[in-house]
Amino acid sequence: MSSALYTSPVLGAWCQASGEDWTTYTNHGFVKGLGDGSLPTACFHHYMIQDYIFLVHFTRAWALAVVKSETLEEMKIAATMVDTLVNVEMQLHVETCRKIGITENQLFSAEETFENLAYTRFVMDSGLAGDFLDMMAALAPCVFGYGVIGRTIGPSAAADTPYQEWIDVYASEEYQGLCHGLGSMVEKAARARLGSKPADNPRWATLCKRFRTATRLEIDFWQMALRGH
Amino acid sequence: MSSALYTSPVLGAWCQASGEDWTTYTNHGFVKGLGDGSLPTACFHHYMIQDYIFLVHFTRAWALAVVKSETLEEMKIAATMVDTLVNVEMQLHVETCRKIGITENQLFSAEETFENLAYTRFVMDSGLAGDFLDMMAALAPCVFGYGVIGRTIGPSAAADTPYQEWIDVYASEEYQGLCHGLGSMVEKAARARLGSKPADNPRWATLCKRFRTATRLEIDFWQMALRGH
Amino acid sequence: MSSALYTSPVLGAWCQASGEDWTTYTNHGFVKGLGDGSLPTACFHHYMIQDYIFLVHFTRAWALAVVKSETLEEMKIAATMVDTLVNVEMQLHVETCRKIGITENQLFSAEETFENLAYTRFVMDSGLAGDFLDMMAALAPCVFGYGVIGRTIGPSAAADTPYQEWIDVYASEEYQGLCHGLGSMVEKAARARLGSKPADNPRWATLCKRFRTATRLEIDFWQMALRGH
Amino acid sequence: MSSALYTSPVLGAWCQASGEDWTTYTNHGFVKGLGDGSLPTACFHHYMIQDYIFLVHFTRAWALAVVKSETLEEMKIAATMVDTLVNVEMQLHVETCRKIGITENQLFSAEETFENLAYTRFVMDSGLAGDFLDMMAALAPCVFGYGVIGRTIGPSAAADTPYQEWIDVYASEEYQGLCHGLGSMVEKAARARLGSKPADNPRWATLCKRFRTATRLEIDFWQMALRGH
Numbered sequence: 001m002s003s004a005l006y007t008s009p010v011l012g013a014w015c016q017a018s019g020e021d022w023t024t025y026t027n028h029g030f031v032k033g034l035g036d037g038s039l040p041t042a043c044f045h046h047y048m049i050q051d052y053i054f055l056v057h058f059t060r061a062w063a064l065a066v067v068k069s070e071t072l073e074e075m076k077i078a079a080t081m082v083d084t085l086v087n088v089e090m091q092l093h094v095e096t097c098r099k100i101g102i103t104e105n106q107l108f109s110a111e112e113t114f115e116n117l118a119y120t121r122f123v124m125d126s127g128l129a130g131d132f133l134d135m136m137a138a139l140a141p142c143v144f145g146y147g148v149i150g151r152t153i154g155p156s157a158a159a160d161t162p163y164q165e166w167i168d169v170y171a172s173e174e175y176q177g178l179c180h181g182l183g184s185m186v187e188k189a190a191r192a193r194l195g196s197k198p199a200d201n202p203r204w205a206t207l208c209k210r211f212r213t214a215t216r217l218e219i220d221f222w223q224m225a226l227r228g229h
Numbered sequence: 230m231s232s233a234l235y236t237s238p239v240l241g242a243w244c245q246a247s248g249e250d251w252t253t254y255t256n257h258g259f260v261k262g263l264g265d266g267s268l269p270t271a272c273f274h275h276y277m278i279q280d281y282i283f284l285v286h287f288t289r290a291w292a293l294a295v296v297k298s299e300t301l302e303e304m305k306i307a308a309t310m311v312d313t314l315v316n317v318e319m320q321l322h323v324e325t326c327r328k329i330g331i332t333e334n335q336l337f338s339a340e341e342t343f344e345n346l347a348y349t350r351f352v353m354d355s356g357l358a359g360d361f362l363d364m365m366a367a368l369a370p371c372v373f374g375y376g377v378i379g380r381t382i383g384p385s386a387a388a389d390t391p392y393q394e395w396i397d398v399y400a401s402e403e404y405q406g407l408c409h410g411l412g413s414m415v416e417k418a419a420r421a422r423l424g425s426k427p428a429d430n431p432r433w434a435t436l437c438k439r440f441r442t443a444t445r446l447e448i449d450f451w452q453m454a455l456r457g458h
Numbered sequence: 459m460s461s462a463l464y465t466s467p468v469l470g471a472w473c474q475a476s477g478e479d480w481t482t483y484t485n486h487g488f489v490k491g492l493g494d495g496s497l498p499t500a501c502f503h504h505y506m507i508q509d510y511i512f513l514v515h516f517t518r519a520w521a522l523a524v525v526k527s528e529t530l531e532e533m534k535i536a537a538t539m540v541d542t543l544v545n546v547e548m549q550l551h552v553e554t555c556r557k558i559g560i561t562e563n564q565l566f567s568a569e570e571t572f573e574n575l576a577y578t579r580f581v582m583d584s585g586l587a588g589d590f591l592d593m594m595a596a597l598a599p600c601v602f603g604y605g606v607i608g609r610t611i612g613p614s615a616a617a618d619t620p621y622q623e624w625i626d627v628y629a630s631e632e633y634q635g636l637c638h639g640l641g642s643m644v645e646k647a648a649r650a651r652l653g654s655k656p657a658d659n660p661r662w663a664t665l666c667k668r669f670r671t672a673t674r675l676e677i678d679f680w681q682m683a684l685r686g687h
Numbered sequence: 688m689s690s691a692l693y694t695s696p697v698l699g700a701w702c703q704a705s706g707e708d709w710t711t712y713t714n715h716g717f718v719k720g721l722g723d724g725s726l727p728t729a730c731f732h733h734y735m736i737q738d739y740i741f742l743v744h745f746t747r748a749w750a751l752a753v754v755k756s757e758t759l760e761e762m763k764i765a766a767t768m769v770d771t772l773v774n775v776e777m778q779l780h781v782e783t784c785r786k787i788g789i790t791e792n793q794l795f796s797a798e799e800t801f802e803n804l805a806y807t808r809f810v811m812d813s814g815l816a817g818d819f820l821d822m823m824a825a826l827a828p829c830v831f832g833y834g835v836i837g838r839t840i841g842p843s844a845a846a847d848t849p850y851q852e853w854i855d856v857y858a859s860e861e862y863q864g865l866c867h868g869l870g871s872m873v874e875k876a877a878r879a880r881l882g883s884k885p886a887d888n889p890r891w892a893t894l895c896k897r898f899r900t901a902t903r904l905e906i907d908f909w910q911m912a913l914r915g916h
Contacts, residue, residue: 063753083770118576125579131360292524312541347805354808589818
């Protein structure tokens with residue numbers, strides 16, 4: 001199996017199986033624009049508004065993971081994610097957006113783009129269709145991809161990028177620590193369902209596909225953000 | 230692994246893992262009363278009314294299995310079960326009940342006993358919490374238990390039992406054939422998720438427990454029916 | 459309230475509230491191309507393959523409607539839709555596709571476009587998030603839009619259009635009758651949840667939005683089909 | 688409409704519609720035994736173990752409510768409940784149980800009684816079948832019933848009852864405040880779906896029935912606890 005991602009060999013293997021899609025997502029033009037500061041303000045604003053709507057549905061997705069958890073640890077971690085998303089992540093967005101004149105209720109009722117809708121509803125349906133691990137495969141590209149992006153552009157960002165605050169969130173020890181904790185949980189969740197050789201289990205291909213589809217939907221999300229409307 | 234049930238070694242192993250609960254269920258006093266004709270009429274009527282409500286939720290459960298199917302074959306078989314339950318099984322109940330003066334709408338709105346509620350909601354939640362195979366483990370005791378009961382009391386039933394019609398349904402080649410077809414599908418569904426040695430997969434204990442819990446809920450259902458109210 | 463669609467004033471009002479989106483969907487260039495025969499073969503083939511995948515998830519959606527039905531009538535109609543989709547609609551597609559050299563298993567495993575994914579997962583999540591009526595609002599544009607398209611282009615289609623077989627399916631008395639039956643059911647389902655003046659219920663705006671979003675996703679589906687890949 | 692419960696006329700009306708079941712639940716022998724200290728220790732221990740399992744599924748139920756929330760306020764309140772249940776309520780249970788020699792993992796894997804299973808799975812299925820308000824009707828008897836019990840036996844409990852700690856939790860200003868906050872949210876949720884005269888909406892009878900069934904399942908839960916095994 002390929003090298004681990006955030007201590008999880010399963011996550012590492014899912015990334016590798018996603019081939020160039022994983023690279024395209026984590027090295028996207030939008031990401032580079034955040035790092036070197038060349039991203040147009042309008043694109044960032046558009047992204048922030050859509051990402052807020054994304055967080056609403058991402059919270060729902062982690063809540064569905066609570067519903068589908070099979071161990072106390074899975075339940076506690078997913079419940080903490082729900083709380084963190086609503087009370088930390090969404091609040092961060094609300095505050096950033098307030099500075100540029102957008103209220104929380106406007107955010108909640110903003111028009112959702114179809115790239116956004118496609119991604120989040122795919123994640124929800126992965127949970128309805130499959131089990132806890134199917135959800136993890138669909139949720140992983142967002143959580144861990146942002147971690148990879150944060151630790152990559154964090155050290156190399158231009159001194160004058162106006163997006164330093166955003167970068168700091170995902171480059172932070174706190175977020176990186178969250179990724180390590182979640183990576184460990186995903187690894188255990190995979191082994192508890194697939195056995196000690198996860199890639200030999202017949203479900204493996206389906207899980208890789210879920211991860212890759214979510215990764216591609218992340219690419220579409222960046223594209224939508226770059227489009228600026 | 231233990232001997233197969235309806236050609237499925239997995240089903241056979243689940244039965245064996247349920248120990249005496251499986252025997253208690255398939256050899257229950259209610260079943261014996263059907264075979265030798267000693268079952269009080271009131272108990273049978275009570276059973277028929279509750280079983281109708283059961284079928285409503287059992288239909289919902291197979292519909293949830295359609296939602297959760299991952300292959301074309303799983304989807305087609307589950308969809309056929311939905312159709313069969315609504316348009317054949319439920320109709321049989323409606324006709325039998327009409328003879329004793331109970332209308333279909335009365336059946337649909339009859340007061341559900343808690344044994345009935347417990348069983349069907351457990352099956353639904355098995356689907357919401359887990360994947361297609363978790364649902365199969367929760368659905369199997371009803372489908373295949375009635376098959377075992379039918380083929381057991383079919384040949385040995387008293388000539389004058391008033392319950393011959395009921396016995397004939399489950400002893401019929403049609404129902405026994407349905408069990409063989411479903412057994413084959415369950416076996417494939419298990420191997421597609423657990424690998425070639427299903428009992429070695431870490432999910433095995435949880436699946437055995439789901440099957441056993443559903444088996445115990447079947448015993449409770451018979452007890453409720455015998456109670457007569 | 460606006461004029462009824464398939465005897466349902468609620469459906470009529472939902473269409474009207476969707477404004478030009480409903481017109482754009484039902485009078486789309488793809489539809490015109492089917493009628494006058496100008497649609498490129500490659501676009502039709504692409505549509506047929508994607509529509510097959512759509513039907514898989516549309517079946518899952520109607521199965522979720524069975525899970526969420528609250529009356530016997532709702533359950534029977536939704537169950538019949540599940541069966542019809544799997545055993546009639548999907549078979550029709552399989553046969554048509556077989557003629558052009560595509561097998562059923564290839565269809566089942568074809569790469570799903572994101573327009574397709576977005577639409578079907580939105581419908582599934584409408585069911586998970588809401589009740590039976592929320593599902594109906596999300597399912598309605600497909601069912602009744604195809605009915606409107608069939609009865610519109612049926613009488614006016616060019617004599618030499620190669621898509622006569624497709625047109626005949628939706629222009630047929632059988633499909634039009636299905637729409638009337640479903641329209642009546644949707645109307646009852648709406649009144650049973652919203653009261654005798656559906657448009658005065660506070661849920662009305664949300665239901666109109668679900669219907670309109672699904673309508674827009676239909677437009678995207680036609681666009682994807684026209685794109686031909 | 689009857690007098691409000693925790694500022695919510697809808698909750699008050701649901702209680703009244705539950706008739707003597709509501710009274711039987713909130714004045715149950717188990718409750719009296721907590722207040723006057725006559726409850727056998729074994730019954731309390733049995734209750735505590737089963738209540739822990741109940742909390743696991745109650746957390747899953749509130750997580751499903753997050754999935755089904757339609758406003759930001761509904762989402763935030765339900766998410767806070769998930770977090771409170773996992774990180775406060777369950778911890779309280781774990782600590783109390785640890786004092787009597789039961790570990791958290793033992794609690795998580797204790798054998799669930801069928802009364803417990805029936806209640807929680809009914810709540811989960813209410814969410815799967817219906818919308819956010821259907822869930823609230825199924826969740827309300829537990830949340831608000833414990834509030835009523837707390838404020839009733841709090842002031843009248845025997846000075847030497849060994850269950851003072853339990854009583855204090857539910858009689859506390861904190862828990863009573865939680866009930867007021869949730870009562871306000873339920874009232875809004877009802878009006879947002881049923882209109883300004885909730886009892887005139889055709890869904891009213893179904894919602895009353897969900898509330899009453901959950902109330903009866905609470906009575907069964909007390910009975911199970913009194914049985915002591």
